[in-house]
Amino acid sequence: MKEVTIYTDGACSGNPGPGGWGAVLIYGDVTKEISGGEKVTTNNKMELTAAIEALKLLKEPCKVKLYSDSAYMINCFKDKWYIGWERNGWVNSKKELVANKELWQELLRLCRLHEVEWIKVKGHAGDYWNERCDELARAASPK
Structure with a gap:
């Protein structure tokens, strides 16, 4: 399998x-930047959308x-929150409907096509690619 590194970020005013x-x-030596925005959204939606759009670009597992x-x-x-969400009909541990269900479902579908390792980085802490994604997200946000 090809090995791909993806950095993502979302921003919301x-x-x-x-x-x-x-x-x-x-x-490898190829780097691709992508971005987009919405007039009315939430930070969480933008975070999920960044990962979805990046994974959608992969042409093979x-x-x-x-x-x-x-x-x-x-x-x-x-x-593994998603296991309980799926088992419980997309209801979370607080017995509330999971927010952004459709985005989560799409992200899960895409993740099941690939072997994804999820890595947390500290935001605004000098990680070059995380900072670049933040710049892309802010620039893509409608003014």
Whole structure:
């Protein structure tokens, strides 16, 4: 399997408010930057969208190291929250409907095509690619 490194980030002015997402995919010597935005969204939606859009670009099953500063997304996979959500009809431990269900379902579908290792990075702490994704996300956010 090809090994790909992905960095992702989401940004939002207000929550909800205008927001953007950014991702950087690295394969060997090739680096690809992608981004997008929405007029009314949330930070969590942008974080999930960044990972979804990056994984959608992979044309075959890959080993992926996905770096994000989103505890929301990383903890879901590290702690396997999604197993309970699926088993319980997309209801969380507080007996509430899981927020962003459709995005989570799409992200899970994509993750099941690849071997994804989820890696938490500290946001705004000098990690070059995390900072670059933040720049992409902010630039893509509608003003």
